Amino acid sequence: MTAQELAVNGGPKTVKSHRPFQIYRLRRGLTRSIDLLHMLPLTARGITSIQDGSGIVGRFEQGMCQLTGCNHALAMNSGTASLHSAMVALGVGPGTEVIVPAYTWHASATPIVQCGATPVFCDIEAETLTACPDDIEAKINERTRAVCVVHIWGNPARLDRIREICDRRGVALIEDCSHAHGGQYQGRGIGAWGEVGCFSLQGSKVVEGGEAGVATTDDPELFDRMCLLGQNVLVWRGQRANTFPDFGDISLGVKYRPHPAAMYLAKTSLGRLADRNLRAARAWKWIKEELADTPSIRPIAELPAAKRGGYYAFAMEYRGEAMGGPDTETFVSAVEAEGSPLQLDQFRGRLLHQTMFFSEFDRRTIGGGCYDPTRPYEEQLSKDTKLPVSEDLIDRLVKLPLYLYAVPEDYVRSCARAIAKVAAGLVPSGARVPEKARPDTAGLEAHG
Numbered sequence: 001m002t003a004q005e006l007a008v009n010g011g012p013k014t015v016k017s018h019r020p021f022q023i024y025r026l027r028r029g030l031t032r033s034i035d036l037l038h039m040l041p042l043t044a045r046g047i048t049s050i051q052d053g054s055g056i057v058g059r060f061e062q063g064m065c066q067l068t069g070c071n072h073a074l075a076m077n078s079g080t081a082s083l084h085s086a087m088v089a090l091g092v093g094p095g096t097e098v099i100v101p102a103y104t105w106h107a108s109a110t111p112i113v114q115c116g117a118t119p120v121f122c123d124i125e126a127e128t129l130t131a132c133p134d135d136i137e138a139k140i141n142e143r144t145r146a147v148c149v150v151h152i153w154g155n156p157a158r159l160d161r162i163r164e165i166c167d168r169r170g171v172a173l174i175e176d177c178s179h180a181h182g183g184q185y186q187g188r189g190i191g192a193w194g195e196v197g198c199f200s201l202q203g204s205k206v207v208e209g210g211e212a213g214v215a216t217t218d219d220p221e222l223f224d225r226m227c228l229l230g231q232n233v234l235v236w237r238g239q240r241a242n243t244f245p246d247f248g249d250i251s252l253g254v255k256y257r258p259h260p261a262a263m264y265l266a267k268t269s270l271g272r273l274a275d276r277n278l279r280a281a282r283a284w285k286w287i288k289e290e291l292a293d294t295p296s297i298r299p300i301a302e303l304p305a306a307k308r309g310g311y312y313a314f315a316m317e318y319r320g321e322a323m324g325g326p327d328t329e330t331f332v333s334a335v336e337a338e339g340s341p342l343q344l345d346q347f348r349g350r351l352l353h354q355t356m357f358f359s360e361f362d363r364r365t366i367g368g369g370c371y372d373p374t375r376p377y378e379e380q381l382s383k384d385t386k387l388p389v390s391e392d393l394i395d396r397l398v399k400l401p402l403y404l405y406a407v408p409e410d411y412v413r414s415c416a417r418a419i420a421k422v423a424a425g426l427v428p429s430g431a432r433v434p435e436k437a438r439p440d441t442a443g444l445e446a447h448g
């Protein structure tokens with residue numbers, strides 16, 4: 001392969017047609033419209049709100065209990081709401097800290113400041129892109145109330161070690177499972193390892209209700225405490241452990257109850273999860289097969305004990321620049337020219353500890369108690385935080401989108417072949433994989 005044969009230089013495109021994607025979009029639109037029709041019998045009876053967790057809300061929650069193995073699930077109107085509810089229930093507030101990776105969507109961390117606590121950002125493991133247990137352990141102190149891990153791109157974090165650390169140090173574990181529906185670790189459901197598992201069901205997720213979320217837990221008192229965030233009928237009826245029998249219909253000033261339409265969408269979507277995860281696993285296998293002889297691309301592996309779920313995206317590390325190839329942007333543009341939907345990492349330039357919001361912004365200037373009045377404000381900002389692995393990796397991370405799970409094998413393989421073609425054209429062959437870009441993958445699933 002020479003650089004001249006690349007589409008970016010006028011050569012033939014590897015991915016010839018976008019029809020599979022267009023057909024996928026059309027089919028998805030139709031399926032979801034039909035799913036929504038299930039709500040008609042409810043609206044025909046004049047019911048557009050479910051306040052007591054009955055009907056479709058309860059049925060969806062039961063489905064989540066089955067999926068995760070947890071005793072309780074509480075549906076809400078967003079994944080962010082489920083994280084906020086978990087933190088409130090666990091006593092996160094002024095004087096406390098929560099440890100969370102900086103390599104994640106901001107909603108893993110913003111509920112911490114909303115509780116008036118301090119986020120402490122931890123590094124990730126290069127192998128899996130999930131929270132590094134050693135860094136978590138190093139950052140636990142007497143203020144730490146919880147650790148929030150994120151199973152990013154559907155890849156489960158190293159849960160056995162992290163659970164052990166949390167138990168030994170007496171801190172709670174929250175799992176942000178927003179990308180990882182149906183994932184497992186050591187055969188146990190993602191969302192059942194933490195005191196609370198939090199799932200986004202927003203429209204781009206593999207289980208989706210448009211805008212919705214759900215929290216799972218085995219602890220009936222935590223469940224009741226989460227009900228305080230606007231699930232007022234559930235609080236009133238002293239759901240399960242009767243934790244708040246005297247509250248009447250009062251709950252806190254945010255209302256996280258879900259819309260029934262979102263629950264109908266989420267329930268039908270949950271019914272398709274097993275099939276979607278199987279198909280995504282197959283697509284991931286095809287992608288890795290096509291890239292097996294491309295040393296400048298490292299598909300992000302899962303731990304031996306982990307079974308990926310959700311597959312929010314197919315993430316990879318591009319290592320070609322250190323091998324004499326172009327930078328990541330140039331590489332991705334050349335792959336795009338081949339017709340393949342390779343993208344730069346979504347969190348590029350947005351590692352949370354480096355964002356203006358977490359590193360500089362004076363949250364004391366806004367209402368809502370989004371800072372900790374019990375300690376100096378400077379200590380609550382992340383501007384001095386250094387996360388060597390996240391900072392080193394971020395500009396090399398790329399991903400193929402989730403929809404590849406739903407399109408034909410030829411198309412998926414051609415999208416991956418485009419990456420291999422560009423690497424062969426632009427990265428000098430025979431170059432060694434640089435030491436820095438070669439994490440210790442011993443014990444991980446083999447590349448390819």
Ligand SMILES: Cc1ncc(COP(=O)(O)O)c(C=O)c1O
Binds near residue numbers: 108212
């Ligand atoms: C890792 C992660 N956590 C939390 C959320 C928040 O979910 P929601 O948008 O449903 O509030 C998202 C949403 O994309 C996410 O990606």
